[in-house]
Amino acid sequence: MKDLLRPDLSFRLNGRLWIEGPTDRFMGIGRLELLQHVHALGSISKAAKAMDMSYKRAWDLVNSLNQQARQPLVSTQTGGSRGGGAVVTAEGQQLVREFEAMQARFEAFLAAETQRLAE
Amino acid sequence: MKDLLRPDLSFRLNGRLWIEGPTDRFMGIGRLELLQHVHALGSISKAAKAMDMSYKRAWDLVNSLNQQARQPLVSTQTGGSRGGGAVVTAEGQQLVREFEAMQARFEAFLAAETQRLAE
DNA sequence: TCTCGTTATATTTCCACAAACATAACGAAG
DNA sequence: CTTCGTTATGTTTGTGGAAATATAACGAGA
Numbered sequence: 001m002k003d004l005l006r007p008d009l010s011f012r013l014n015g016r017l018w019i020e021g022p023t024d025r026f027m028g029i030g031r032l033e034l035l036q037h038v039h040a041l042g043s044i045s046k047a048a049k050a051m052d053m054s055y056k057r058a059w060d061l062v063n064s065l066n067q068q069a070r071q072p073l074v075s076t077q078t079g080g081s082r083g084g085g086a087v088v089t090a091e092g093q094q095l096v097r098e099f100e101a102m103q104a105r106f107e108a109f110l111a112a113e114t115q116r117l118a119e
Numbered sequence: 120m121k122d123l124l125r126p127d128l129s130f131r132l133n134g135r136l137w138i139e140g141p142t143d144r145f146m147g148i149g150r151l152e153l154l155q156h157v158h159a160l161g162s163i164s165k166a167a168k169a170m171d172m173s174y175k176r177a178w179d180l181v182n183s184l185n186q187q188a189r190q191p192l193v194s195t196q197t198g199g200s201r202g203g204g205a206v207v208t209a210e211g212q213q214l215v216r217e218f219e220a221m222q223a224r225f226e227a228f229l230a231a232e233t234q235r236l237a238e
Numbered sequence: 239t240c241t242c243g244t245t246a247t248a249t250t251t252c253c254a255c256a257a258a259c260a261t262a263a264c265g266a267a268g
Numbered sequence: 269c270t271t272c273g274t275t276a277t278g279t280t281t282g283t284g285g286a287a288a289t290a291t292a293a294c295g296a297g298a
Contacts, residue, residue, distance in 0.1 A: 001217050005140075006188060011145055011187075013137075019132055026130055057256075068125055071123075079266070080265050085273095117138075163244085175286095198243095198294030201296085202244030
């Protein structure tokens, strides 16, 4: 394979993995990172800021996740002394763990295929 | 996992695989199908028509492939009684075979992960 | 030398989607 | 009853990339 490619350019194998519903995407690497940030920071707005994403976009993603899940994956609270916040529920944490694992296996697959390409 | 999803909606795992260069994408499932059509039909314009793609887009993709390859993957000819045409070179055919194989292994991976999701 | 189907290439138009912007509601605490 | 940071939601603006449009060149064959 590599003998087909221009030797003065560097190429790499890449890929994406996601779970899609009838209308919307359900889960992907971006949503995974968002959930991880929400879990770590306790708020959608802080997570958005940390990821350099607009709050609206982050909220829309969380909303899409919750709409497609049997039970809320992120539970939110408005108002209060600290303005409110968001927590990743037990179900959300389960999703994070399982998708992380799948993503890790995918990256192993990519690494193996990359190896194959070099031969 | 499936216990997290709304039971009234149908979800499926999906993914994409591609080889990227420094500036452009080099290879992916779309380019694979284009090469297969060019090989079968002997012309970029017929391949484009068959795929319901504009000729310009198809030509741009072929051009991108050729630019990034050490040797032409698609060889073209203008003019002549039939107007010209395009053939997938031996190198192009090798690329098709290798990417097909990789894509098949990826689909096997997806199937295995899909199995895992259902449990 | 005219035709025809194709390759080759530039320019313009269009549009889906993201980003940006705006505003209301919420509720604990002081 | 005001403040503050957050959630919640609608509207407007911007833009990258695809699609559409246009045109030239090519060369075998009639």
